[in-house]
Amino acid sequence: MTTLRHAAAIAVKDLRSEFRTKESINSTLSFSVVILLLFAFAFDPTPDMIAEFGGGLLWIVFVFAGALIVNRAFARELPNDCIDVLVSSPASGASLFLGKAVAAFVLLFGIECICLPVFGILYNVTWWRSLSGMMGVLALGTWAMACVGVFISALTVNLRLREVMLPMLVYPVLIPAILPAMMLTNTLLTGQPLPSDFGVWLRLLVGFNIMFTTLSVYLAETILVR
C-alpha cells in the first residue's frame, strides 16, 4: 500500500512538473502531427491502403512519440542531482518506477487521444467504429511502451549517448507488444470481423504487459540504487 501511495505521489509530481513547463507535451504532440503529415506526403493514402497498414502507421507515430516522453522520465531528474534525492528518499525503487511509468502512460495516452482524431481527419478513417476496443488496445500498447521505456530510461540515464541508446534498446524489446497492437488496431480500424488469430495477438499483448511489468517492478530497485 505504501508503495502505491509513493508511486502515486511521484506520478503526480511528474505530471505537475510536466504541465507547468509543457516541454514534452508540446514537442511530442507537434512531432506526432508532423510525422502523420509526412506519411501523407510520402504516399497517396487510399482507403484500401489505410485498411492494410493504418494501424501500423498510427503505432509508428506513437512509438516515435513514446521515445521522446520516456526519455524525459529520468532525464528530468538529472539537473541539481534530483535523481539522487529521489533514490535516497523513503520511496522504494519499485514505487519510483511505477510512479514514473504511470506519468509517462498518462502523457502518452493523452497525446494518442489527440492524434487519433487528427489521423481520422487526415486519412479519412472512421476510427470510432469500435471505440471501446480501440481504447483498450491503445491502453495496453501504451502501457507496454511506458513500462519498458521508463525502465530502459533508468538503465540509460547516465550514458553519454542516452538519446541514441534509448530507442536502440527500447524498440527491439518493444516489438512483441507493438506488433500485436498494430494488428489489433488495423482490425478495429477497418471494422472487419475479427480474424482467427485475433486472440493470439491479444494474449501476446496482455502477456507482454504482465511479464514486463512484473520484471520491471522486481528489478527497479537493483537499477536505481547506485
Added chain:
Amino acid sequence: MRTKVILALGAVALPLLLRNLYAIMFLVPDEMEQGPIYRIFYYHLPAFFTAALCYLTALVSSILYLLKKDQKYDAIAVSATETGLAFAAVNLITGMIWGRISWGIWWAWDPRLTWALICWLVYFGYLMLRSAIDDPTERAKNSAVLSVFASASVAITWKAIEWWRTQHPGPVLSIRTGGVQKIDPIMENMIYVNTVALLFLAAIFILVRLRQEEVQREIDALRRYAHAMN
C-alpha cells in the same frame, strides 16, 4: 587448466564436425520434395538450439551476478551472449539461403523469422549498452538486468514456431511434436548429433572469450591502479 579443457573440447569437436559434414553431404538420404538444399537444416536448427542455450547461459549468469555481485558471472554472461549472437547469425543466414532457394526470396516477413531477428537485435543492444558504460560495476549490473529482459524475446521466438502457422516450416523434431515422428529418424538423429558438435564449438568459443574478458579486466584494473598512483 583451462587451456587443456579448450584443447580437449577442440579434440572432440573437430573430428565430430568433420564426420558430421561428411555424413550430411554423403550419408543421409535426400529429402523428397526439397532436394539437396534441405541439408542446410542440419546447421540451421542446431545453430538455433546452440544460440538458445548460450542465451540461457547468459540469463543464468546474469541472475547469479545480480544475486552475488561477482564479476565472474558478468564475464560468463557477455561471453555466452557474444557466442549466442554468432550462432543466431548462422541460424538467420542459413535460413535466408534456404528461403532464397525454396521460396525465391531472401527474407519473408514471416512472424517466426521476424522474432528470430528481433531476438538478435535485442542481444546486439545488450552489447551496445555494455560498450556505452565505462564503470565495470555499473556495466555489469545494467547489462545483467537487460539480459533478463532480453530472455523474454528468446521465449517468444521459441514459442513462435507453435503460435503462428505461417510459411516457415513447423516443428518437425519428435521432442517438439510430442513424440510424433515427422521426419526420417536418420535425419532427426543427424540434427541431434550436429547440435552436440556445435555445442562443443560454442563451449570452446565461450571459454576463449572468457579468458579474453578476464585478461581485459586485469589490464583495466592495472590501468586504474597506475592512474591512481600518478
